[in-house]
Amino acid sequence: MNRPIRKLVAGVATLQPDDPALAAALALSGRTGAELHLVHVDAAETIPGMAVSLSRTGALRGVVESVAPGVTGTGRVVCRALSGDPEKRLRETSAASGADLLVVGATRRGPLARAVLGTTATHLLRTMRIPMLVARGPLPERPLRVLMTTDLSHHAARAHGRGLALARALCGGAAPEMRSLYVQTPCMADGPMPLPLPPSGIGERDLLEFLDAESPGAAITPRVRGGDPASEIVHEAREWEADLLVMGTHGRRGAARVFLGSVAESVLSHAPCAVLVIPPLSAELAEVPSGSAWELAGPPAWAV
Incomplete structure (x- = not known):
């Protein structure tokens, strides 16, 4: 069986030992055995796209060694400093390396989180072609609490299967609680006021049918809430004390660009835990590198 995560790319923003993407990516690489490309991008450099000074690359390597001594000598971790637009450089590095997952960090919380996630992470959310993990530090070593999200659509079914496989891989050998x-959501009336929520039993039945079809035999507890999707997802993650939240994007444009409109962007800004975002199938297939596991063995079951 092919490993879901063989190569990781992580955007290291701060060149500090506590950079959330650095800490998370090193831990995940060690947990999964994946090859790791650590990238620091200096947007202030005057020659976009060129490798920046050896001193900056050396600084990145030094920070990595301070966190995980000896890891840069294993041949599994590559450090690289670049210049230019961070979003573009991370997308280019992910494509060139054939990465299975991009890791970026939520470097601030509270009122400032929206400002940070309004730049690189949110731009990547709109354009990414591979799954992206927005980390707030290393995932716990204990069995993770993984909160999957779905709107029961065709796109959500694709994201659910892919997210399930990646979440299990991120957990290492420990089986997650899921x-x-x-x-x-309330139905919209012709006037300004929404209609009441449909009976809860309908939603529970639909979710159970969805899980039976998409994840037969999987130990996943169904949960139904009513209200604003972004708010309810964040509330559920906080109340359950989730370690990882998984959601998919629709790959649309305009107001319907992401899962349930702009839900993904709002959740990224307010989630109390790491968020794994799954792009639409068409975007992922566009990035399958020549000679990859997909090309050699065919797409996994979730892509059929």
């Missing part, structure tokens, strides 16, 4: 959340 929930799948479906948020029922």
Whole structure:
């Protein structure tokens, strides 16, 4: 069986030992055995796209060694400093390396989180072609609490299967505790006021049918909430004390660009835990490198 995560790319923003993407990526690489490309991008450099000074690359390597002594000598971790636009450089590095996952950090919390996530992470959310993990530090070593999200659509089914496989890989050998959340939203009337939520039993039945079809036999607890999707997803993650939240994007443009409109961007800004975002299938297939596991063995079951 092919490993879901063979190569990681991580955007190291701060060149500090506590950079959330650095800490998370090193831990995940060690947990999964994946090859890791650590990239620091200096947007102030005057020659975009060129490798910056050896001193900056050396600084990145020094920070990495301070966190995980000896790891840069294993041949599994590559450090690289670049200049130019961070979003573009991370996308280019991910494509060139054939990465299975991009890791970026939420470097601030609270009122400032929206400002940070309004730049590189949110731009990547709109354009990414591979799954992206927005980390707030290393994932716990204990069995993770993984909160899957779905709107029961065709796109959500693709994201659910891919997210399930990646979440299990991120957990290493420990089996995660899993929930799948479906948020029922009020129906819109012709006037300004929404209609009441549909009966809760309908949503529970639909979610159970979805899980039976997409994840037969998987130990996933169904959960239904009613209200605003972004708010309810964040509330559920906080109340359950989730370690990882998994959601998919639709790959649309305009107001319907992401899962349930702009839900993904709002959740990224307010989630209390790491968020794994899954792009639409068409975007992922566009990035399959020549000679990859997909090309040699065919797409996994979730892509069929």
